[in-house]
Amino acid sequence: MNKVLSVSEITGLIKQTLEEEFSEINVIGEISNFKAHISGHWYFTLKDSSAQISCTMWKGINSYVFFTPQDGMKIIISGRITVYPPRGNYQIDVRSMKPAGVGELQAAFEKLKQKLSAEGLFDEKHKKPIPKFPKKIGIVTAIDGAAFQDMKSIAARRFPLTELVISSCKVQGEGAAEEISKSIKLLNQEKDIDVIIVGRGGGSLEDLWAFNEEIVARTIFESKIPIVSAVGHEIDFTISDFAADLRAATPSAAMELVTPDKDELFAFIDEFSDYFPAKMLDIVFDLKDNVDNLISSYGFKNLADVVKQKNQILDNLLFRFQKGFENKLLERKNNLKIIEGAIQSFNIGNTLKRGFTLIQQDNKYITRKNNLVSNKKFNIKFYDGDTKINE
Amino acid sequence: MSKKKENRFEDSLNRLQKISDQLESGEVGLEDSIKLYEEGIQLAMQCYSTLKEAELKVTELKKQLELNIKN
Numbered sequence: 349m350n351k352v353l354s355v356s357e358i359t360g361l362i363k364q365t366l367e368e369e370f371s372e373i374n375v376i377g378e379i380s381n382f383k384a385h386i387s388g389h390w391y392f393t394l395k396d397s398s399a400q401i402s403c404t405m406w407k408g409i410n411s412y413v414f415f416t417p418q419d420g421m422k423i424i425i426s427g428r429i430t431v432y433p434p435r436g437n438y439q440i441d442v443r444s445m446k447p448a449g450v451g452e453l454q455a456a457f458e459k460l461k462q463k464l465s466a467e468g469l470f471d472e473k474h475k476k477p478i479p480k481f482p483k484k485i486g487i488v489t490a491i492d493g494a495a496f497q498d499m500k501s502i503a504a505r506r507f508p509l510t511e512l513v514i515s516s517c518k519v520q521g522e523g524a525a526e527e528i529s530k531s532i533k534l535l536n537q538e539k540d541i542d543v544i545i546v547g548r549g550g551g552s553l554e555d556l557w558a559f560n561e562e563i564v565a566r567t568i569f570e571s572k573i574p575i576v577s578a579v580g581h582e583i584d585f586t587i588s589d590f591a592a593d594l595r596a597a598t599p600s601a602a603m604e605l606v607t608p609d610k611d612e613l614f615a616f617i618d619e620f621s622d623y624f625p626a627k628m629l630d631i632v633f634d635l636k637d638n639v640d641n642l643i644s645s646y647g648f649k650n651l652a653d654v655v656k657q658k659n660q661i662l663d664n665l666l667f668r669f670q671k672g673f674e675n676k677l678l679e680r681k682n683n684l685k686i687i688e689g690a691i692q693s694f695n696i697g698n699t700l701k702r703g704f705t706l707i708q709q710d711n712k713y714i715t716r717k718n719n720l721v722s723n724k725k726f727n728i729k730f731y732d733g734d735t736k737i738n739e
Numbered sequence: 740m741s742k743k744k745e746n747r748f749e750d751s752l753n754r755l756q757k758i759s760d761q762l763e764s765g766e767v768g769l770e771d772s773i774k775l776y777e778e779g780i781q782l783a784m785q786c787y788s789t790l791k792e793a794e795l796k797v798t799e800l801k802k803q804l805e806l807n808i809k810n
Binding site: 480481491500503504508509510511512513514515516531534535538610613614616617620621624627628631632635 | 786
């Protein structure tokens with residue numbers, strides 16, 4: 349009888365054989381059951397139409413993968429077989445991973461795009477307006493990249509009143525997506541950033557991949573500050589472009605979109621100071637013309653004639669008035685004399701008529717008893733005649 | 740300080756545009772036109788010199804702040 353081995357012994361032999369034989373393997377397959385554990389380790393199954401194998405990729409190593417694996421993606425991995433005796437299973441300890449072809453990335457791109465689109469991340473209603481005169485422009489890119497230099501010179505040329513606040517980050521390779529996301533969040537902590545440009549210059553699909561990652565798309569979507577996405581060249585579209593409030597073809601184009609043109613502003617100011625002095629003169633001359641026209645209009649001419657006519661009438665009236673007044677005055681004077689004469693006799697007559705009498709002696713009216721000399725002749729004046737006494 | 744200055748620039752520019760429209764409309768009386776015109780010229784001069792003298796400012800956000808972000 350052959351030697352009897354314990355479970356541990358045989359497992360040990362298998363482990364040794366497998367791990368020695370398959371210490372450096374490259375395997376192509378499709379990802380399924382992909383799980384990024386909270387600890388940072390990745391667990392997934394690699395499969396084809398008739399077999400499958402468990403895989404792990406440890407934290408630290410997986411941060412070098414430039415894309416986030418998705419179920420269904422075809423990849424090529426490098427690694428080694430390891431056996432885990434307590435469970436009696438084997439798996440691939442993955443050291444590196446890449447898409448099996450460009451088509452895989454494109455498929456992943458489409459898949460994520462559809463997913464986020466279905467969630468409403470790209471909806472027009474979420475798009476924030478881009479301010480016209482930004483005081484501060486946040487920039488998320490590599491500070492030593494050509495894109496930043498381009499943006500700087502365009503800002504200086506177009507609208508030097510603004511301030512660029514750069515939050516520098518990696519824009520490609522491992523960890524780029526996380527850094528981009530972090531930079532956007534950092535700028536959102538600043539209180540006075542008006543708009544953020546997130547981008548980088550052109551490159552391969554692999555180079556630009558960070559901008560196709562879900563984490564970047566979600567951070568862009570959650571940003572309180574409007575974001576302009578500017579990745580690569582005209583032809584490159586990324587997930588970031590869809591999530592952003594505005595897409596620019598290039599970083600330079602983005603800077604042109606968010607800044608007003610100094611020369612246009614000068615032109616506007618010049619127009620005002622050139623055009624309006626003349627315009628003011630026009631206004632004044634127009635008004636002057638209006639006044640001139642009014643004065644020389646028939647209405648005013650007619651009025652002058654009317655004034656002349658009225659003057660004449662007035663003169664006539666005055667003349668007549670004067671004449672009339674003089675006549676009246678003369679008439680009144682005469683009347684007055686007649687009345688004056690009449691008043692006295694009329695009044696005395698009236699008194700006598702009522703039965704009073706007047707005593708006249710020596711051509712004087714006697715009004716007191718003591719003044720009368722009773723034995724001398726006097727005259728009693730009645731209304732209807734005189735009676736002479738002592739004659 | 741620069742924030743205030745730039746705000747003022749935008750406000751001035753908007754005001755200038757408004758004045759320009761008002762004067763253009765011809766619906767303002769002579770005295771008001773003259774007042775608006777004087778204000779406009781003042782603003783135009785201000786905007787011009789502000790823009791002429793401006794120099795692009797670039798600052799880098801400090802890395803230490805990253806500690807504040809949990810991610």
